[in-house]
Each structure stands twice: as C-alpha cells, then as structure tokens.
Amino acid sequence: MIRYPLFKKPVKVGVTSPSSGLHLEQHSLLEEAVYRMEGKGYRFKIGQTCWTQYKARSAPAKTRADELNYMLQDDSIQLIFPPWGGELLVEVLEFIDFDNIKSKWVLGYSDISVLLLAMTLKTGIATAHGPNLIDLRGQTSDPTTAMWEKVLSTKDGEEIIQYPSEMYQLRWQHEYVTDWVYHLTEPTKWKTIKNTPIYIKGRLLGGCIDVIRHLIGTPYGDVGQFQQKYINNDPIIWYLENCDLTVPDLRRSLIQMKLAGWFEHCSGILFGRSTANETVNDYHILDVYMELAEELNLPIAYDIDCGHMPPQLTFINGAYAEVRIYNTNGNMIKQVFKC
Incomplete structure (x- = not known):
C-alpha cells in the first residue's frame, strides 16, 4: 500500500x-x-x-x-x-x-x-x-x-483536483522581479495527439526524464516490483518533463524506458512543456509523441503544467489519478490519496 x-x-x-x-x-x-x-x-x-x-x-x-x-x-x-x-x-x-x-x-x-x-x-x-x-x-x-x-x-482517502494554469512562463528573467517570481505571459493549453480527448486513470509516477532515466536497471528503478508490492498492479500514468535533452536524445530515453518495461501496464503519458524540444534534422517533438503513442497504443498529452517552464502542478508519486483533457473546457487532474 x-x-x-x-x-x-x-x-x-x-x-x-x-x-x-x-x-x-x-x-x-x-x-x-x-x-x-x-x-x-x-x-x-x-x-x-x-x-x-x-x-x-x-x-x-x-x-x-x-x-x-x-x-x-x-x-x-x-x-x-x-x-x-x-x-x-x-x-x-x-x-x-x-x-x-x-x-x-x-x-x-x-x-x-x-x-x-x-x-x-x-x-x-x-x-x-x-x-x-x-x-x-x-x-x-x-x-x-x-x-x-x-x-x-x-x-x-480524500481527493484533490487541479486545473490548467491560465498563463505560463516562456523564459526566465531574473533581473525583473515580480510579486510571485515567475513571469507568466503565455496562454496555457494542454494538448493531445490529434486533439483527441482523453480520460485516463492510474497511479502517478514521473519526474525530469533527463535524470530519472538513470534509475533504469538499478535497485532504485524497479517499477515492476513497485506495481506488485505497493499498488496491486494498478496501471501507471507517467508524467515526464524534459529539461535539456535534444529531441533525438529524448526519443532514445523513451525507447530505453520502453525496453526496460517502464511502460508496461501503463494507461497514459503526460509530457510537460520544455524549451529543449527544438527540431533536429526535421525531427520534431510531435514526431516523438506520435511515434510513442502508436508504438505503445497509449493516449499522450503534452504541454502540461509540469517542469522547468512554470507554473507547475503538484503531482504525488503513488497517488491514484484521473486525467481529463478535452481540448476545450473541463481539463483537470484529480488525485485520490488511495492506499
């Protein structure tokens, strides 16, 4: 539990x-x-x-x-x-x-x-x-x-609901001080592959993919054992954000996660916004998301409030979650503190 x-x-x-x-x-x-x-x-x-x-x-x-x-x-x-x-x-x-x-x-x-x-x-x-x-x-x-x-x-046993931010920060401007540190200037829009509405349920796990990928193959990254021992084999919803990886490196890291079994019994993946997702040799970040969605047959959302382009939601690793993204109104993430 x-x-x-x-x-x-x-x-x-x-x-x-x-x-x-x-x-x-x-x-x-x-x-x-x-x-x-x-x-x-x-x-x-x-x-x-x-x-x-x-x-x-x-x-x-x-x-x-x-x-x-x-x-x-x-x-x-x-x-x-x-x-x-x-x-x-x-x-x-x-x-x-x-x-x-x-x-x-x-x-x-x-x-x-x-x-x-x-x-x-x-x-x-x-x-x-x-x-x-x-x-x-x-x-x-x-x-x-x-x-x-x-x-x-x-x-x-209680639940908490979070909604998309209204605006997000495009770049850091430390020389300009605001009441709440960030400079929120760009309209937030959570997106899905082909604008397909998604509604997924599962246990949340994730973080900065640049660094958590290095847990793969170590005693600290046994996702399969975690599912069996602590969450009764509930499906996982991964939330991932990219700090510095190039688009090809992100792709390699996601393939490594797939080969390591991290996406087995997974109900969906949420990707945060990133300034690192620059196109390399006409290989676009959307190519990465679409390829992964097709390979895993999973719903994927992106530009979620998570990571180095604040503000961000507070995700609880291990919590049960319901994610609704309709590409209009009604987008939300509900977390239930379910043992």
Whole structure:
C-alpha cells in the first residue's frame, strides 16, 4: 500500500541540498524564501549543505546523504524541501538508508525527482513533485504553484483536483522581479495527439526524464516490483518533463524506458512543456509523441503544467489519478490519496 505522509500545521521544514547548494551570492534567495514561509507559520531546520557549492554539487555524496538521512529519520520534521535541483543527486542514492525513512513529505522537481521516484519505488511512501523552495520567495504565489499546500494537506482517502494554469512562463528573467517570481505571459493549453480527448486513470509516477532515466536497471528503478508490492498492479500514468535533452536524445530515453518495461501496464503519458524540444534534422517533438503513442497504443498529452517552464502542478508519486483533457473546457487532474 502507498503511505501518504501527514501534513499538519505547525509544520517543521527540513531544508537540505542532496544535489546543488547555493553559492554565496545566492544565499539571499534561500533566506528570502524561508522568511516568506516563516511568515505563514512554518518552522525550519536548515542543513549545512544548503550554503555550499563546489564542482556541481553542494558537498561530497556521503556528506549530502548523511544530512538527508538525518532529516528523513527526524520525527519532528514533516516536510523536506530542498532549495532547488542540480546535477548529481544520483550520487547519494547508495548511501540513503531507505529502510529507516520516516513517513514525511519530500517536495521538489528537476534533479530532486531522482530522489522522489527512487523513494516511492523503494518504500511505497508518496512523494511530491512540485515547486522547489526557492520558487516560493515571492510575496505571493500564483494559483497553480500555491496548490502545493492543499495537495500535501490532503488526507488518506480524500481527493484533490487541479486545473490548467491560465498563463505560463516562456523564459526566465531574473533581473525583473515580480510579486510571485515567475513571469507568466503565455496562454496555457494542454494538448493531445490529434486533439483527441482523453480520460485516463492510474497511479502517478514521473519526474525530469533527463535524470530519472538513470534509475533504469538499478535497485532504485524497479517499477515492476513497485506495481506488485505497493499498488496491486494498478496501471501507471507517467508524467515526464524534459529539461535539456535534444529531441533525438529524448526519443532514445523513451525507447530505453520502453525496453526496460517502464511502460508496461501503463494507461497514459503526460509530457510537460520544455524549451529543449527544438527540431533536429526535421525531427520534431510531435514526431516523438506520435511515434510513442502508436508504438505503445497509449493516449499522450503534452504541454502540461509540469517542469522547468512554470507554473507547475503538484503531482504525488503513488497517488491514484484521473486525467481529463478535452481540448476545450473541463481539463483537470484529480488525485485520490488511495492506499
């Protein structure tokens, strides 16, 4: 059965950097995010890894893992909320004490999705793919981003519905500060192959495909065992977002997932928006989606609110979900905290 952590205020947040930390000139970003959340009643335990960054990582792998293990086993911490992602979280997996993790939320995206997916697959504890802590440093949050609190506050057996954002951010403009950090300028439209309406059900799994693909063939990426042990062989709905992969590399990664059995007993795939999906030698991102849909005989949606072109929904790995996309009105994703 899937275990959903409790989220009851006042919440103590553990902040650690299992991937990248912050250079000195970036410290104010974390300090501002903590200040904003403390104003809403959150309490914090901030680890030492947050304040350092050297050679594409916050600290050596064992140091990062030790701090993460401490927070995963600390009963007083209800939420682990890294500042942001990075590049090399995969280095810490072999040092994580998965057998002694206490049931608590871990929230983030990008490189953090390696930890999220591995933790849910290994332990059956639900994890949350949504904003990073740094994203909450604004005076307020847009309605889509702000849903992370309501989603994490959902109790066993309850459901939560999220809808498409009204606008999304086309590019980062850090030099122009807004009340909610992002610059939401482009109309959001969730799309499907050939504009065919879809209605799918299943258990959510996913993350940043650039990094979660490296779990394939490891003890941390056994999707088949997860389905048998924790979700009674329910079908999976994959949500995937591409940060930096070229279109051909994305195609190769999806084929690897298929050959590894990750798409077996799958009910559909949701792809997030991406700036990386540039056409290569007349090979278009839509070619990738259409080829995959035909090969797997699965419904595929794309340009979903997920990933590095915010805002994004909060997806719960392991939760039961119903996804409706009609290409008009009525688009939604309902998540049920079903064991």
